[in-house]
Amino acid sequence: MSPHSVLRNARRLVVKVGSSSLTGPDGGLDPARLTALVEALAGRQLGGAQIVLVSSGAIAAGIHPLGLTTRPRDLATQQAAASVGQGALLAAYTRAFDAHDITVGQVLLTADDVTRRTHYANARRTLERLLDLGVLPVVNENDTVATSEIRFGDNDRLAALVAHLIDADALVLLSDVDALYDGPPSRPGARRIPIVRGPHDLVGVEIGGSGSKVGTGGMTTKIEAARIATAAGVVTTVTAADLVVQVLAGEDVGTVFLPIGVRGRSRRLWLEHATTARGRLVVDEGAVTALVVRKKSLLPAGIIAVEGSFHDGDPVDVCGPDGTPVARGLVNYSSTELPALLGRSTKELARDLGPEYEREVIHRDDLVVL
Structure with a gap:
């Protein structure tokens, strides 16, 4: 046709x-x-x-x-x-x-x-x-x-x-x-x-x-x-x-x-096209591979740094160690909550802070690889 x-x-x-x-x-x-x-x-x-x-x-x-x-x-x-x-x-x-x-x-x-x-x-x-x-x-x-x-x-x-x-x-x-x-x-x-x-x-x-x-x-x-x-x-x-x-x-x-x-x-x-990132999450190479290659969700353990001011549900860019954006997604934590969670496993967070912390920072369904 x-x-x-x-x-x-x-x-x-x-x-x-x-x-x-x-x-x-x-x-x-x-x-x-x-x-x-x-x-x-x-x-x-x-x-x-x-x-x-x-x-x-x-x-x-x-x-x-x-x-x-x-x-x-x-x-x-x-x-x-x-x-x-x-x-x-x-x-x-x-x-x-x-x-x-x-x-x-x-x-x-x-x-x-x-x-x-x-x-x-x-x-x-x-x-x-x-x-x-x-x-x-x-x-x-x-x-x-x-x-x-x-x-x-x-x-x-x-x-x-x-x-x-x-x-x-x-x-x-x-x-x-x-x-x-x-x-x-x-x-x-x-x-x-x-x-x-x-x-x-x-x-x-x-x-x-x-x-x-x-x-x-x-x-x-x-x-x-x-x-x-x-x-x-x-x-x-x-x-x-x-x-x-x-x-x-x-x-x-x-x-x-x-x-x-x-x-x-x-x-x-x-x-990818309708959102403007409110902040940035810098992640390690392991997290980049998990997101881009293995199509996984983003967990606190892989995050190195938090940049910008954002709330739960806002769009943020996920960047590799060199600062290059590799993905965009809707974050489940605010920029004030996240710093205390970096580098820790979800099981450890759930044990120390409560079961509501056993969740992804960005769920795969709310993430797009750029």
């Missing part, structure tokens, strides 16, 4: 749209552009597909109501704009999809919400139930409360993780650029790259940053999102928002990234 036919026949899709594709020259929401996107997605959903829309635009939608002329740079004002704009954005989607008798549901996520075991399962369960009920979820990062430490960073990465979370058939990343080119698209002779089969196809490709005054992403973030999604077995397409009808129809537009992994739900992909 060709990658384009996968998109044409996909029964479950995640579609991400960037701020620049929803706003007009003045930086505010453009109703015509939003309506055109909704019509394309509604047609596909009414044809039997399940769609999750990951939409940027909350901060952009709050710019004018707050009397601002440009996207704010400081976090507090960004959060204020998101607070005002999120309601306006969802109201616009609700009206537009209601014209097609499609109900939308808002899902706001932070990276912290979806890394802990119970929260990850809840996010998946909520999205699955909304889809089962015929609702079209509109997902965005919860910009009103997210801090720099717990941000996804951009909605491209969020969309890739959502595609993995719900085991989507395909991911479509829409922006104001129609495809990935082998150089700046404005350069004479630049050629569209129709298919990327793996990292080797990107060798020598010049990739720029964000091209929008209202967005935070760029082609770099889209390639990273494609890497995350394709590692989870999800076909990914990057194209312009005004080509959404063509890409959903399976036409040869944009750039298609072919899967390099196997589809299936694994929290470990989330641990």
